[in-house]
Amino acid sequence: MPERAQGRIVRVVAGFYDVEVEGRTVRCRARGVLKKRGVHPVAGDVVRVSAAGPSEGVVEDVLPRKNVLIRPPVANVDLAVLVFSVREPALNRHLLDRLLVQMELESIPPLLCWSKCDLLEERSEFAKEVSVYARLGYPMIYVSSVTKEGIEEVRNRLRGKVSVVTGQSGVGKSSLLNVLHPGLGLAVGDVSRRLGRGRHTTRWVEFLALGDDTYVADTPGFGVVSFGKELGPEQLVRGFPELLRAGRGCQYRGCLHIGEEGCAVRAALDEGRIDPVRYEHYREWVLELRRTRDDRYR
Ligand SMILES: Nc1nc2c(ncn2[C@@H]2O[C@H](COP(=O)(O)OP(=O)(O)OP(=O)(O)O)[C@@H](O)[C@H]2O)c(=O)[nH]1
Ligand SMILES: [Mg+2]
Ligand SMILES: [Zn+2]
Incomplete structure (x- = not known):
């Protein structure tokens, strides 16, 4: 990599930052002074890096953010895809409202995806349950990774944007991305859960390139969302x-x-x-x- 360059963090794993610089991924550590200044780089951050080896670097600075989320930790997104399964697990409105608050406060447009819609025999009851969100004007799509319902529409919504996919563990976020873009080969629930290696299949935030200037971050599921310390x-x-x-x-x-x-x-x-x-x-x-x-x- 060049001596100094600018790039976007696409993945944060165990203290390392993978930064995409001119189409290549450079594994970086963060300069110690950043932490002292209270700057914690997250996926999506645009950063200045300096070379530390052929494909290693150091994050020197984080450029001003357009927006930032605490959970999942991402910055500079154009769209948040909130995935909630119609069943297994059942709709958690507490979590949904928490996520919507986060997006409103950071001015990130949300897209609601009601996933696993193949599991609903009768849609009218669920539709009634979520009708308040439709009335509020939030766009929503029923999706299924099994029948592929809604996939084209999601694809159209994501095109040309930097998005983050978020929601509880097991709602089918990675499955959705796998059918959106065959070849991603993201790990999907079930197996590891059965082996008892913990509840979360996706372990870190990772931005994936879907082509056409489209980037989307898969993220680990969670159970609670807390508000930022500065929120009064x-x-x-x-x-x-x-x-x-x-x-x-x-x-x-x-x-x-x-x-x-x-x-x-x-x-x-x-x-x-x-x-x-x-x-x-x-x-x-x-x-x-x-x-x-x-x-x-x-
Ligand atoms: N019936 C049905 N099952 C689905 C669908 N999408 C995903 N599943 C199942 O739901 C389980 C969880 O799927 P994942 O894609 O791993 O869920 P996730 O949201 O990525 O979970 P975490 O990575 O732990 O946050 C798996 O057993 C999938 O096979 C769907 O559209 N319909
Ligand atoms: Mg996942
Ligand atoms: Zn009042």
Whole structure:
């Protein structure tokens, strides 16, 4: 590799950063000073690297990010594909809302993929369960890696973009990518699970090139998503577009919209204009964030 170059981190494994520089992958360590400055490079980061060997390098600096996610740890994505299986595992709305909040806060457009749709005999009940997300305007696609339903549509959505695929373990993220782009040969659930080598099949974040300037990151599944340390309770509402809208009419300045008499959000809830499950998540998390902040000042 050249003495100094710029590239994108495509994979982070065990303290190494694989950086794509001029079409080649260079294995890098990070300069110690980065850590001291609190900079933690993640996949998707555009970095400056210097040569340390024929195909080894050192990450010298991380260029400013367009956006960054904590879980999964990726930066600079144009689209987040949120994969939720219709069954096995069943839809977890808590996790879904958490992920949507993350994307809203980082201004990353989400695409909802209802995976394993071949397992649904009757779609109407599931459709009803997720209709609130359709009403909110989030694009959604039913997909199946078995029948290939929805695959073409996903392909069209990804084209020309840098995307990240995320969701719980076992929902079929790697399977989806394998049918999108035969030849990737990503490891898929089942086998390792049966051998008891841990629950997660995909072990690290990895950006894959699908051609046509299309990159997509496969990521390990997870069970919980925590909010960033800097997120204050009064900022959470930005993660819920419908609450943000309703809250604009609130007469109270600095209102947290958690049930105050006369609050515009509460009124919208009482009139059935806001989904009660989403509202309950919001309320729970505002309280959680307030507790975290109070603990920090104690
Ligand atoms: N019926 C059905 N099963 C699927 C489908 N997609 C994946 N599966 C199965 O679901 C299991 C998990 O699939 P993976 O692709 O490994 O799931 P993952 O989301 O990548 O999981 P992690 O890497 O652990 O996060 C495997 O047994 C797959 O065969 C689908 O569309 N339909
Ligand atoms: Mg996987
Ligand atoms: Zn209010």
